[in-house]
Amino acid sequence: MLILNQEPVSKQPKDIIDLNELEIALNSNPMIKQAEVFMSVNGRLSAEIEQKRPIARVNTNASYYIDDEGGFMPLSHNYAARVPLVTGNIKKNKLETVFEFAKFADEDDFLKKHVIEIRQNDDNTIDFKIRKSDFIVHLGTLKQLEKKINNFKAFYQKAIKDQILDSYSMVNLKFDKQVICTKK
Secondary structure: OHHHHOOOOOOOOOOOOOHHHHHHHHHOOOOEEEEEEEEOOOOOEEEEEEEOOEEEEEEOOOEEEEEOOOOEEOOOOOOOOOOOEEEEOOEOOEOHHHHHHHHHHHHOHHHHHHEEEEEEOOOOOEEEEEOOOOOEEEEEOOOOHHHHHHHHHHHHHHHHHHOOHHHEEEEEOOOOOOOEEEEO
C-alpha cells in the first residue's frame, strides 16, 4: 500500500521521510486497525500493522463486515472470512445488538463452530441458525444471554443424542428456565 500510494522512499535521506504521513496513510485504510511506521538505526524503514478482525458479515443492500470492536469494515476482494452472515433489519449506525451477540458467539467455542446466520428482527430481537440444521433459534432480547445459550447447549446435546434435532422448525429461548420447540 505504501509502495503504490506514496512517493518512493529508497535512496532518500532519512530526515526527509515523514513517518507520520506514512502512518496516516496506512491508518486511513478501513482494513487496518493500527499501524506504526518507524526507522531503525541502520536506516531501514519498517511498518507494523495490526489488521481488523471480522466477526460477522452483514448482507443487506450494502454488504460489509462487523469487526471485533463493533465497527464496520469493507469486504475484501482477496479474502472471504468464515463468519456468520447477518441479515434482517440492520442499519450501519445501529450495530450494537448484532455486535453484542456476534461478539458473544465469536468468544464461545460452541457458537463459533455452529452459528451460520444471525438475524435481527424489526423489534431488535435476535434469531440465529446453526450449521447442519434447518430450524430457527429465536433468542429474543440479549437479557440473560449466557443463561439462554447454556439452555440451548443442553437442549442441543440431548436432541443430538436422541436424534430428534431434524423434527423441529423453531427453538424458542426467550422464556426463562425453558426451551420451547415447535415441531415441523
